[in-house]
Amino acid sequence: MTRQGKVTAICAVLFVALFAGSILSRQRVEAASGSQASLDEVLYLPSGKTIKKLSLGYSSLLADIYWTRAVQYFGAQHIGGTQHYELLAPLLEITTDLDPNLIVAYDTGSIFLSQQQPDGAGQPDKAAALVEKGIHANPSNWRLYFTLGFIHYTDRHDPKAAQEAFQKGSEVPGALPWMKAMAARMAERADDPATAASLWQTIYDTTKDSGLKNTAEKHLLSLRVESELNELERRANAYYDRHNAYPEEWSDLIREGLLRGVPVDPNGAPYKLRLDGTVQVQNPQDFPYLERHGAPAK
Amino acid sequence: MTSRVSAITWNTFREAVRDRVLYNLVLFVLLLVGSAPLFSEISIGLEKLMLVNVGLSSISLFGVIIAIFIGIGLVSKEIEKKTLYTILSRPVRRWEFIVGKYLGLLLTLAVNATLMAVGFYAALLIFVHGLTAADASLLVAIYFIILQFMMMIAITLLFSTFSTPLFSAIFAFALFVIGTFGNDLKNFAAMSKGPNKLLITAASYVLPNFASLNVISQAAHNQRVGGQMILLNTGYALCYSIAVTVAAILIFERRNLK
Numbered sequence: 001m002t003r004q005g006k007v008t009a010i011c012a013v014l015f016v017a018l019f020a021g022s023i024l025s026r027q028r029v030e031a032a033s034g035s036q037a038s039l040d041e042v043l044y045l046p047s048g049k050t051i052k053k054l055s056l057g058y059s060s061l062l063a064d065i066y067w068t069r070a071v072q073y074f075g076a077q078h079i080g081g082t083q084h085y086e087l088l089a090p091l092l093e094i095t096t097d098l099d100p101n102l103i104v105a106y107d108t109g110s111i112f113l114s115q116q117q118p119d120g121a122g123q124p125d126k127a128a129a130l131v132e133k134g135i136h137a138n139p140s141n142w143r144l145y146f147t148l149g150f151i152h153y154t155d156r157h158d159p160k161a162a163q164e165a166f167q168k169g170s171e172v173p174g175a176l177p178w179m180k181a182m183a184a185r186m187a188e189r190a191d192d193p194a195t196a197a198s199l200w201q202t203i204y205d206t207t208k209d210s211g212l213k214n215t216a217e218k219h220l221l222s223l224r225v226e227s228e229l230n231e232l233e234r235r236a237n238a239y240y241d242r243h244n245a246y247p248e249e250w251s252d253l254i255r256e257g258l259l260r261g262v263p264v265d266p267n268g269a270p271y272k273l274r275l276d277g278t279v280q281v282q283n284p285q286d287f288p289y290l291e292r293h294g295a296p297a298k
Numbered sequence: 299m300t301s302r303v304s305a306i307t308w309n310t311f312r313e314a315v316r317d318r319v320l321y322n323l324v325l326f327v328l329l330l331v332g333s334a335p336l337f338s339e340i341s342i343g344l345e346k347l348m349l350v351n352v353g354l355s356s357i358s359l360f361g362v363i364i365a366i367f368i369g370i371g372l373v374s375k376e377i378e379k380k381t382l383y384t385i386l387s388r389p390v391r392r393w394e395f396i397v398g399k400y401l402g403l404l405l406t407l408a409v410n411a412t413l414m415a416v417g418f419y420a421a422l423l424i425f426v427h428g429l430t431a432a433d434a435s436l437l438v439a440i441y442f443i444i445l446q447f448m449m450m451i452a453i454t455l456l457f458s459t460f461s462t463p464l465f466s467a468i469f470a471f472a473l474f475v476i477g478t479f480g481n482d483l484k485n486f487a488a489m490s491k492g493p494n495k496l497l498i499t500a501a502s503y504v505l506p507n508f509a510s511l512n513v514i515s516q517a518a519h520n521q522r523v524g525g526q527m528i529l530l531n532t533g534y535a536l537c538y539s540i541a542v543t544v545a546a547i548l549i550f551e552r553r554n555l556k
Binding site: 004007008011012014015018019021022023025026028029030032033065068069071072075 | 481482484530538540547
């Protein structure tokens with residue numbers, strides 16, 4: 001082997017060994033410091049407007065970085081189970097200060113904020129304020145009015161405000177026709193599961209965020225179960241009217257022609273019939289948004 | 299071998315010291331450190347915090363600038379002036395030349411950092427009226443800054459072996475900026491799926507990570523950096539710097555200088 005060949009061989013071996021060493025030591029550093037260590041420093045400059053001035057014109061790029069940090073922060077709190085979302089609202093505020101046209105930050109960020117814990121930060125008022133800020137900066141985006149109406153209806157339980165949001169959104173050029181229908185339905189009474197299902201279905205069909213899609217799917221399943229439980233209880237009451245006693249088993253209802261078979265939930269588990277005529281699900285944890293029938297509190 | 303490497307190291311150091319730009323930069327840092335208390339005049343309770351933040355940030359940033367602007371010329375300038383041929387015609391091997399250049403610039407930056415650190419501590423002594431035991435933790439931040447320099451010199455030297463000074467400066471500075479977002483890159487990888495995850499994870503290990511070496515904020519707030527962290531970061535910076543220097547040697551060994 002020539003001298004140059006020897007040097008090359010030694011260098012190649014050294015390079016591989018040292019590079020592997022650098023990866024190992026870096027992994028140890030990350031493990032020791034925690035992957036989200038940098039997030040504590042995110043709010044070192046608490047004002048998005050200040051950061052914008054310091055960004056030397058690259059505020060849009062910085063907004064992308066802050067939005068990514070907000071998503072990471074939300075994901076880490078959500079998956080990690082700590083569920084402390086104190087930094088979420090300020091992170092979204094900074095992101096939208098840096099880039100007032102970053103629609104996804106209003107649209108998806110507000111859903112992160114408004115959802116009740118453990119699926120969100122449980123701050124619907126801040127979420128509504130964030131979307132209103134988005135509407136102010138992007139008045140021609142009808143989709144933001146939908147998000148605002150959705151938050152008012154599902155998390156702030158204010159159908160009047162929701163109706164106003166849908167109504168204003170339906171007047172924006174290019175708004176889809178169902179915005180008007182939404183406004184009309186909001187005018188009806190609150191706690192309308194059909195409307196809630198319609199809203200969640202729209203979210204499910206239009207969102208690009210897989211986490212939000214998953215949440216919408218859970219809501220839709222819970223609403224379907226809620227509706228089925230109500231119907232089963234109605235039939236148990238019909239049995240009571242005939243026999244002056246509640247059915248003890250599903251077979252009692254089947255014999256009376258009130259049911260065709262043992263009813264099961266969307267996961268295939270049979271519903272539980274109680275002696276007082278009420279009905280429950282077997283596994284409440286499968287339907288986290290079910291507010292009654294023995295389901296866990298949200 | 300050792301004498302040849304040390305001769306190149308010493309010459310590189312002397313050449314850098316003769317460069318007046320270097321003095322200007324060091325003077326600028328010392329002025330900046332000295333003026334930090336003026337900034338704090340317009341605020342409340344920030345005297346020491348401002349001094350530490352401005353001081354350590356200046357040492358780090360200007361050190362990196364020195365590393366880039368001297369580093370890019372380490373090889374290309376020798377080729378341009380044709381002095382490299384004189385050196386290599388003597389019994390000096392190419393890898394000895396690269397190692398000597400690396401150590402020479404590292405020595406230059408270590409001396410600069412020490413000078414700036416002395417100025418920084420002097421400013422602390424004068425403006426904050428004394429030093430406390432907790433101020434010793436600032437030395438850890440300065441030590442980490444020197445580890446950053448080690449990595450930056452290796453990166454600049456690597457580009458210097460195959461690229462022009464202008465492109466070397468651009469590449470090195472770009473890597474410095476990317477490296478400061480090292481933790482974010484790793485977090486992006488964790489959030490990605492499929493081939494993207496693999497690609498970003500690989501990139502996050504190939505690219506330098508300066509984020510974990512930046513403890514200025516902790517130092518300013520008197521937060522202790524653990525011994526394990528010092529050890530692990532030292533290991534990381536050493537492995538990465540030597541690996542990149544070895545890559546520079548590999549390229550330089552195969553480069554046709556005719």
